[in-house]
Amino acid sequence: MSVAVKANSRLEERFDLWDHNGNGVIERSDFEQEIRGILDRFGADASAPGAAALRAAYLGLFDRLARAAGTEELSKEDFLRAAEAEIVSRGNAGFAEVLQPTIQAILAIADTDGDGEISPVELERWFAAIGLSA
Ligand SMILES: [Ca+2]
Ligand SMILES: [Ca+2]
Secondary structure, X not given: OOHHXXXXXXXXXXXXXXXXXXXXXXXXXXXXXXXXXXXXXXXXOOOOOOHHHHHHHHHHHHHHHHHHHOOOOEOHHHHHHHHHHHOHHHHHHHHHHHHHHHHHHHHHHHOOXXXXXXXXXXXXXXXXXXXXXX
């Protein structure tokens, strides 16, 4: 299996995870739900430290993908095309610029004991929050 095909099937899985309401398109409300899910999972609410940054990072990611796709209701095809253009085709730079802010925002919230490190328990909770099994 080529790297491109592998990246594509992972993106397809990501699409299904992000389409929280299962209506076949990714829209802003799906990202809002993702943000709430992450906060819930870590027992945080919208006023928790880091919650605003998480929200900004996720909605920034949505805006970027929506802009690249030219629609605020991304079909799977739209999503794959936008992710390819914004992230995959740009390699490390695309990853760093597009995904790193959301990962950093989650890390800040995932570090529930505030020791500056992510413990195995915190990591497991984080993966569960974004729909990955441990
Ligand atoms: Ca949806
Ligand atoms: Ca920690």
